[in-house]
Amino acid sequence: MLDLDYFGQVHSVFNQTVNISTADSRLYSIAAAHIDNAPHNIRVAAPMHFSEMGIQPGDKVEATPGKLLVGKLTIDLADIVLWESILPEFPCKYPANLLEDNTKIMRKCIASNGKSGGLWDVWFSKAACCNQNVFIASLTERAQAFLTALRSKRFDDAYRTGCKLIGLGGGLTPSGDDFCAALLTVMNMPGSPFSEKYQSLGYRLAEAAVRQTTAISQEMLITAAEGQARENVITLLREVISGSEVTIEAAALKVLQMGSLSGTDWAVGLTAGLELGRELAEISEQGGN
Known part of the structure; x- marks a missing residue:
């Protein structure tokens, strides 16, 4: 507010x-x-x-x-209702296959309804690996490198690769920024397997954004690092945790409709973040670091 x-x-x-x-x-x-x-x-x-x-x-x-x-x-301002952004709790305590099943529903919805031109091409286009588009090639390489560094908890590498994503793409919120902001949002879900080091990384990336991208995108990354998100994103996260296939798809469609490519890039980033969180939670349960 x-x-x-x-x-x-x-x-x-x-x-x-x-x-x-x-x-x-x-x-x-x-x-x-x-x-x-x-x-x-x-x-x-x-x-x-x-x-x-x-x-x-x-x-x-x-x-x-x-x-x-x-x-x-x-x-x-007399009739303005205060709104508070509250992220749902990460489903670490739910049945092990629940999040896996529900992220598969998200992936199916994104594959069918997402827009080509950004992260959709990286994750869902069979032709992406053969695509000669320099932007798609760079986005693919950098997004995958960022996720690899996050997965292995190499935070300096994650910062370096994350910075290479920021500002990558066109529009008011480039594809790389949308993807990063979605990941930072998942990292800030209460009870998530993402440690404080992941959240500190989010602030570092938000600070780097001041020098690398648009003012609107900077604000998006800052609010994501603060653990705040827009209503449709929060609704989708809630449905992935406890909803049905119908409600997950309905919520995902609303996110996919955001902006031109932004909705697709956000949906892909949320899915990637949830899948990464599930991996980290499983490693933790098995006694890994």
Whole structure:
């Protein structure tokens, strides 16, 4: 939720969202009411697209008692409901095959409904290994190297390979950033087999992002490192833990619809993180390090 002690300015304007940059270099969002909730987010009922309201990047944002003034837009805060991002507990105590079965459902849904152009090609395209696209080749190599380092708990290598993913791709949140943010989200699930070293790695990567990617993507990685996630992501994690095939697929479809490629890249990253967590939990149960 927006800290009303801050003044700031409009960072960017889209049809469904307005992003606000504050004095402490964080981004907050005003979103249309039908958008799922998210960290540092206010949802409002807007009569038209924000891009049609005359709001411009650089416009002053002012907080007054009970109201938020954003360029020509005045938001009444009286009916704003505070939303808290709470990740579900990692299912270490559940039957051993439950998470494996449910991540298979996720994989099937992503394979059928994900979009090509990013991580989908790495995980689900039979032609990916033969693809001459330099971006896909780099994304494949770096994502796999990052997961390998995480799996073997080589945190310096994980930082190095993770940094090579950040900023890789196009758009406001590149594919490499979406993938990393999804992994960091799973690492922060309460009761997960990911130690504090994994969470410290997340903060290091978020700090590196300041120099390597877009402001919107930086904020996404910071909030992921803090253990915060948007509503649709949290819902999907909850369904993977205790839902049915129908509810898992429904929740996965909502995540897959995020942005252009972002939803697919997030879904792949969440799946990879859950699978990695399951591996680490099994190793721990067997008395491994």
